[in-house]
Amino acid sequence: MKTPFIKTENQALGRPDIDTFKSIDKRFVVVLDEVRSAHNVGSIFRSSDAFLVEELLLCGITPTPPSKEIRKTALGAEQSVVWSKWPSTLEAITELKQRGYQIWAIEQASSATDLGDFMPLSDKKYALIFGNEVFGVDQEVIDQCDGVIEISQGGTKHSLNVSVSAGVVLWHCFSQNQKTP
Numbered sequence: 001m002k003t004p005f006i007k008t009e010n011q012a013l014g015r016p017d018i019d020t021f022k023s024i025d026k027r028f029v030v031v032l033d034e035v036r037s038a039h040n041v042g043s044i045f046r047s048s049d050a051f052l053v054e055e056l057l058l059c060g061i062t063p064t065p066p067s068k069e070i071r072k073t074a075l076g077a078e079q080s081v082v083w084s085k086w087p088s089t090l091e092a093i094t095e096l097k098q099r100g101y102q103i104w105a106i107e108q109a110s111s112a113t114d115l116g117d118f119m120p121l122s123d124k125k126y127a128l129i130f131g132n133e134v135f136g137v138d139q140e141v142i143d144q145c146d147g148v149i150e151i152s153q154g155g156t157k158h159s160l161n162v163s164v165s166a167g168v169v170l171w172h173c174f175s176q177n178q179k180t181p
Contacts, residue, residue, distance in 0.1 A: 018080045026054035027125045028173055029101065033089040033141055034132040035162055038063040042073030043163035044130070049077035051174035056081050057096075057127075059089040089141045093127065101127040102146045105137040106169055108158070112150035115172055122177070128169060130162050 016024065030053050035041055041063050048056050058064050064085050065071070065078040086092040093103050102124055120126055129145065131137035136159075142148060151160060151168055160168070 021049070021080050022082070024052060026052050027120070027122075027177060028053050028170070029055045029057060029096065029125075029127045030166065030170070031057045031089060031092055031096070031127055031129040032059060032062045032162075033129055033137050034060040034135070035062045035130065036133055037162075038067050038069030039073050040133065040161070040163040042067075042070040042075075042078070044166045045070065045074035045077040045081055045083075047163070047167045047170050048081045051170040052177075053081060053170065054125075056083040057086055057092045058083060059086040059092050089129065089138065090144065093129070093141065093144055096127045099125075101125045103127045103129065103144065104147045104149050105129045105131070105142050105145045106149050106151070106165055107131060107137045107142060108150050109142060109148040112148040115149050115151045115169060118149050118172065118176075120173055120176055126173070128166075128173070130166050130169075133162055 030044065030048055032041065032044065035044075041058065045056060047053075063070060065074075065083070070078055096103060104118075104126060106128060128149075129137050129141060131141075149169065151165060153160070
């Protein structure tokens with residue numbers, strides 16, 4: 001006889017409220033390098049909430065809250081995830097380096113580390129940079145990074161949507177973080 005699977009009601013999931021969420025220790029920030037779509041930004045806010053991102057840095061042309069399009073896909077995560085607006089990604093990563101973050105771009109690049117091989121250390125803080133929907137992470141930004149992470153792919157297309165990439169990478173980092181004290 002098959003064991004029944006019954007959907008868990010939202011109230012039974014044991015999710016923290018916004019104040020508790022903001023007090024949870026986090027080790028990752030997300031930097032959006034010239035991301036143009038507010039829907040993508042909203043989706044990344046939502047993944048950032050799900051996978052305990054400390055802060056979202058919105059750089060250059062990247063849309064910011066309040067925005068109807070961000071709100072539509074973020075579903076309130078723009079209120080739980082701390083965010084800040086930066087004139088440029090280079091300025092944001094200069095500040096993050098001063099704060100002790102390792103800077104990693106998510107991009108297809110020579111000598112990139114495959115996502116499956118990226119094992120974040122429990123005593124380090126990381127900034128993960130996701131790029132523009134057409135051009136990716138700018139080369140000048142990559143030049144300032146400590147490393148590059150590439151998501152292995154097997155299909156005919158050469159890339160994933162930026163919000164999908166963020167979800168994949170953030171889940172990987174979250175799951176690795178759960179394994180390390």
